[in-house]
Amino acid sequence: MKIIEAENLTKTFNGFTAVNGVNFHINRGEIFGFLGPNGAGKTTIINMLTGLAKITAGQVKLLGEDYTRSVKKAQALMGIVPDESNLYEELSGRENLCFCGALYGMEKGLREARADRLLEQFELVEAAGRPFRAYSKGMKRKLAIAAGIIHQPEILFLDEPTTGIDVGFARQIRKLIVDLHRRGTTIFLTTHYIEEAERLCERLAFIVRGKIVREGTVDELMKEAQRDNIVRFTLGGDFSGLAGEFKARFPGYAIQAGQDSGVSIHAPAPFPLLPLVQFFEERSLPVYEAKIVRPSLEEVFVKITGIEPQKMQNQQGPKSMKGPQGARS
Amino acid sequence: MKAWIAFGNIFMKDMRSYYLKPPNISWGLIFPIAWTLMFFLRSPVPLEVRDLLPGVMSLSILFGTTSMLAVTITFERKSRSFDRLLLAPISLNLLMLAKTTGAIMFGVINAFVPILFASFLTDLSGINWPLVLGSVIFIAITSTFLGLFVAVSVSQVFEAQTFSNFFRFPMLFLCGLFIPVADLPVFIRPLSYILPLTYGADILKTAVNNNGVLSLSLSFLMLLLFTAFLFSYSIYNVNRRWIL
Ligand SMILES: Nc1ncnc2c1ncn2[C@@H]1O[C@H](COP(=O)(O)OP(=O)(O)O)[C@@H](O)[C@H]1O
Ligand SMILES: [Mg+2]
Numbered sequence: 001m002k003i004i005e006a007e008n009l010t011k012t013f014n015g016f017t018a019v020n021g022v023n024f025h026i027n028r029g030e031i032f033g034f035l036g037p038n039g040a041g042k043t044t045i046i047n048m049l050t051g052l053a054k055i056t057a058g059q060v061k062l063l064g065e066d067y068t069r070s071v072k073k074a075q076a077l078m079g080i081v082p083d084e085s086n087l088y089e090e091l092s093g094r095e096n097l098c099f100c101g102a103l104y105g106m107e108k109g110l111r112e113a114r115a116d117r118l119l120e121q122f123e124l125v126e127a128a129g130r131p132f133r134a135y136s137k138g139m140k141r142k143l144a145i146a147a148g149i150i151h152q153p154e155i156l157f158l159d160e161p162t163t164g165i166d167v168g169f170a171r172q173i174r175k176l177i178v179d180l181h182r183r184g185t186t187i188f189l190t191t192h193y194i195e196e197a198e199r200l201c202e203r204l205a206f207i208v209r210g211k212i213v214r215e216g217t218v219d220e221l222m223k224e225a226q227r228d229n230i231v232r233f234t235l236g237g238d239f240s241g242l243a244g245e246f247k248a249r250f251p252g253y254a255i256q257a258g259q260d261s262g263v264s265i266h267a268p269a270p271f272p273l274l275p276l277v278q279f280f281e282e283r284s285l286p287v288y289e290a291k292i293v294r295p296s297l298e299e300v301f302v303k304i305t306g307i308e309p310q311k312m313q314n315q316q317g318p319k320s321m322k323g324p325q326g327a328r329s
Numbered sequence: 330m331k332a333w334i335a336f337g338n339i340f341m342k343d344m345r346s347y348y349l350k351p352p353n354i355s356w357g358l359i360f361p362i363a364w365t366l367m368f369f370l371r372s373p374v375p376l377e378v379r380d381l382l383p384g385v386m387s388l389s390i391l392f393g394t395t396s397m398l399a400v401t402i403t404f405e406r407k408s409r410s411f412d413r414l415l416l417a418p419i420s421l422n423l424l425m426l427a428k429t430t431g432a433i434m435f436g437v438i439n440a441f442v443p444i445l446f447a448s449f450l451t452d453l454s455g456i457n458w459p460l461v462l463g464s465v466i467f468i469a470i471t472s473t474f475l476g477l478f479v480a481v482s483v484s485q486v487f488e489a490q491t492f493s494n495f496f497r498f499p500m501l502f503l504c505g506l507f508i509p510v511a512d513l514p515v516f517i518r519p520l521s522y523i524l525p526l527t528y529g530a531d532i533l534k535t536a537v538n539n540n541g542v543l544s545l546s547l548s549f550l551m552l553l554l555f556t557a558f559l560f561s562y563s564i565y566n567v568n569r570r571w572i573l
Pocket of ligand 1 (some may be wrong): 016040044
């Protein structure tokens with residue numbers, strides 16, 4: 001079931017086309033992501049979908065209903081976490097959550113109970129009474145996410161959820177996102193971190209200069225860049241002496257011996273593994289592992305967009321941020 | 330119902346965050362007290378106090394309300410928390426009413442500070458209190474929406490203050506508060522009649538001293554028109570400038 005659909009969505013700012021006729025949809029229960037460099041139009045699209053920017057052309061639908069001209073009813077079903085905090089500095093964490101709940105018409109008892117539950121889930125109980133201005137950047141982002149879901153929206157928009165956040169908090173936030181997804185929240189996130197997109201999103205769209213250049217599940221996108229079928233074997237002995245014999249036996253395959261006791265087999269089409277395993281076994285080379293080698297999403301992204309990953313955050317963002325490396329959990 | 334929960338909480342948050350904060354309470358009171366002292370203490374004849382009362386009340390409301398909106402709206406816009414409100418599922422009209430109700434009440438309270446002072450200095454008998462209350466509320470609404478009009482037309486808090494003064498100070502002289510409009514040079518008089526406070530002050534004069542010069546219904550009608558214009562223009566401006 002499609003929660004959000006955008007058709008031909010276009011945005012111009014005084015003649016400059018920031019978003020150029022994009023089409024996409026978000027299915028219920030999935031994490032859908034926009035991956036693209038700074039200035040690609042990600043935030044502008046979120047703003048159009050959520051009512052913070054006017055739609056120049058095209059249309060948007062929520063649960064099949066067009067809301068291009070009247071966003072207010074649709075907003076009740078949306079949770080929005082902007083790239084920069086928009087909570088109240090002078091209110092405490094808990095007060096901010098309760099206030100946000102009230103904006104969606106939640107009764108006092110309900111919003112307070114839900115705020116307390118979220119503070120616990122997001123490990124912010126200790127900081128709950130402190131004013132928001134005293135929070136660290138990472139805590140602010142976590143609270144902003146909690147504020148985004150207090151009214152249990154149909155869809156949660158996360159604009160660059162880990163940008164500008166230090167590694168430890170970024171990891172926590174990614175875990176929270178996965179957790180929310182497991183509990184059934186539909187999530188639309190934008191990022192310029194390739195690894196983050198690969199790790200979190202089920203479906204992705206690459207967006208460059210206001211256009212979606214490719215869209216699909218992570219697997220589908222990977223397949224595009226797959227030049228060859230590659231299987232890498234980890235063997236219990238030295239393969240180097242057997243190369244000639246191997247070529248004679250499997251003429252269609254290319255081989256590439258690794259540094260250690262590994263060897264990669266390349267073939268133009270998928271191939272059966274058993275004969276290969278038998279070949280090694282017969283020559284007293286036990287096979288410990290056979291692994292299909294896929295291209296990384298990074299390769300795919302570079303191939304399709306022609307943008308090098310290090311150019312992704314050129315225009316803004318602290319230099320010290322190196323993306324989500326080291327945040328693998 | 331849901332929208333009213335949002336309305337009430339936006340209003341209450343502003344009350345707690347701005348209006349009930351000690352610096353703002355004193356700030357809010359400084360204007361009326363300053364005006365009151367400035368005019369009343371200078372006039373030794375008790376009767377003159379009553380003559381000045383409508384003008385002082387009007388100014389207290391005007392300065393009290395317009396200065397608050399620079400904070401509750403322009404400042405929140407700048408700190409992005411106003412976006413949070415724009416993303417909420419309540420209509421822009423209701424949102425703006427929620428953001429201005431506090432200022433309107435603040436203005437009404439401001440108006441009674443001079444009355445309190447005056448009650449020690451002179452005899453307040455014979456005042457048409459219902460009419461005083463009605464006009465005070467109307468002036469508070471119109472002034473608040475004038476503040477709103479300014480607050481949504483600028484981007485910086487200091488611009489809001491400067492721009493407000495552009496309206497406020499001329500009103501001091503042109504609205505017949507202390508100099509009757511009839512005594513102004515003929516070519517300036519039309520200006521008086523395009524300023525909302527002229528009408529509000531005139532109603533107050535009628536209520537306090539029964540010496541207003543315009544008909545009550547005309548004055549109320551004019552205030553109503555100003556209110557409607559300022560509010561709808563403000564909404565239009567928010568739509569145009571803040572929802573890009
Ligand atoms: N209010 C605006 N006025 C003019 N140009 C804008 C405005 N907002 C965004 N843009 C431009 O639109 C493009 C897309 O911006 P944005 O959506 O913020 O990109 P992203 O979120 O992908 O980094 C950029 O070139 C940006 O400069
Ligand atoms: Mg952005």
